[in-house]
Amino acid sequence: MPGRTRSLLALPKAHLHLHFTGSMRVDTVRDLADKHGLRLPHALTSQWPPRLSGHDERGWFRFQRLYDAARAVVRDEADMRRIVREAAQDDAAEGSRWLEIQVDPTSYAPFVGGLTPALEIVLDEARSVSAAGPTQVAVVVAASRMRHPLDARALARLAARHAGDSAGTVVGFGLSNDERRGWTGDFEPAFRIAAKAGLASVPHAGELLGADHVAVALDHLLPDRLGHGIRAVEDESVLARVVDEQVTLEVCPGSNVALGVYEHLGTVPLPRLLQVGARVALGADDPLLFGSRLADQYVSARLDHGLDDDALALLARGSIEGSVASPSTRRQLLAEVDAWLDSPEPPTDA
Template sequence: MTGGPVGGGSGRDLAALPKAHLHLHFTGSMRLSTLNSLAEHHGVRLPESLRVEGREQDWTPPRLHATDERGWFRFQRLYDLARACVRGEADLRRIVREAAEDDAAEGSRWLEIQVEPSSYAPYVGGLTPALEIVLDEAASASRATGTGVGVVVAASRIRHPLDARTLARLAARYAGEGPGTVVGFGLSNDERRGVLEEFAPAFDIARRAGLALVPHAGELLGPTMVQETLSLLRPDRLGHGVRSVEDPRVLAEVAAAGVTLEVCPGSNVALGVYDAPPAVPLPSLLEAGVPVALGADDPLLFGTRLVAQYRLAREAHGLDDAALADLARAALRGSRAPAPVRDRALAQVDDWLAAPAPPA
């Protein structure tokens, strides 16, 4: 993967900073080597941009630009090819386990991995078995790695809103407060698709079950979509939300609501929303008092994992270790980690910051 050694850069080791990871998609979490292994096993031919053949360290992420329909189609095609390589229980378990291992190596104490069970249901006997496999492996991986793994069930904007209600009811059946349970309900895919208001009943179902409401909004579309999402879905967090900075009134509304934004700088740049890391409006969000949780989104296609997002904040925006510690705290507080896990990790953030910094 690109992005330099884990924890690299000037300052304290970022891989040792305790944190929570709140924006990671199931298929997009895959290691590139895993994708290639599954593709070979299932006879799926990958495009050159996703084939590694033993050269993963030298791999360059595919060039993407999803701010127009043609660019989004190419991104979605690559994503669908990767998803087509996941075809059974063993594959589902492998992805969950490796995601937990990778997060543990990067200092994550709590991971909320987002999955759309509909994509994998045909291979394992239905929606319920697909979710139960993911939940069972999340519990097992939590015990094995020490990183707690909760699951966010995500509906898709490109499917019918009635499908979203089905998924919300399924998520509600498995709602819980610890590893191996459903902790949230989301809405993903191209935010230019679908009628947002028609998904509100699904979010009402999830709300009654006590789930965190975590729809995507405000990456491909601007502040109007952020405002509509706040009004219609009443979220606890927003996937992305970065373009709220384009309207001071919307930005103030996000801050006043205390909605945590899951900001993914690597994906913002990879998808062409911003042309370079310094253009990602992280400082403006922080100055407005918006809680920000950094996330990796889809490392499989974007080439950067969680620590790389903290490194970008350090190197592109000049955030010092105290500010990076605040980002880690915001992620933990915005998570659905059980209180003992969250409180212990917050204390460990204080310990990380209190330790002597390495020489410049």
């Protein structure tokens, strides 16, 4: 690994895997709990970040319980706007110039008058923070595997009404939550609705389940990107499909380790993905629960895998090329990555 390296905070990048609830600062969760007179689990008040594991049902239950507790403190429009605004601020500080924040408006709908107002609040605040810059914020609407596939179709129709490729619009449709639940193929009609509206297909697959589930997602949901997808490396034929079909993998090393998918950051098979030519976009997933943000994933790529600045720039390009930003925005951001790589190296590590 070279001793002279450029600042990773200054590296222009896109952030394609960040959940609305999971993006919250822990201090914000505590503030909102106080605001609404709610009690938080001990892990969100004094033992942060929490110790998690997705190895078994009990481990995932603890993760989900903490996630639900955090989501429960979001009770009004001001809360929702604060989350979008702070996510943009935090991303901007880490060099993220395009953020696609993922939200399921179902949980917030009862507090603001329904699904449509919940989504429109997020979109309106995304437009507002994007106008202020420097980070442009778009939205991915995500259905939950824990709910009926008909609910996913309703969300897909809602997302389609707000489709676009600019800040403050819906740019993709996703499928989140425990991928061990339900049958992915049942959600295919919802993804057809989204695709007809021009939305990117961005379901989760290949973190808690292996390459066989990546194949199921490829067959039924025709993804442009896969949330995680890291375990495609477990089957060479599936990995070849990911590369051949040009599916971007939203790799979230901090999440993988926190949930016990890999023992430590050095065992996340990021180098293998790059070796075979897969397009990779690093993401933070849920910083609130995993304790690491976007820049930390790039630091891990540098320190745990020995990637040099050329390889790190390749990761940044992968995030931009895998985004649903307009062609002009992608060209501008890619030029900024080139400028970062052409800049002089500092005399010490940055």
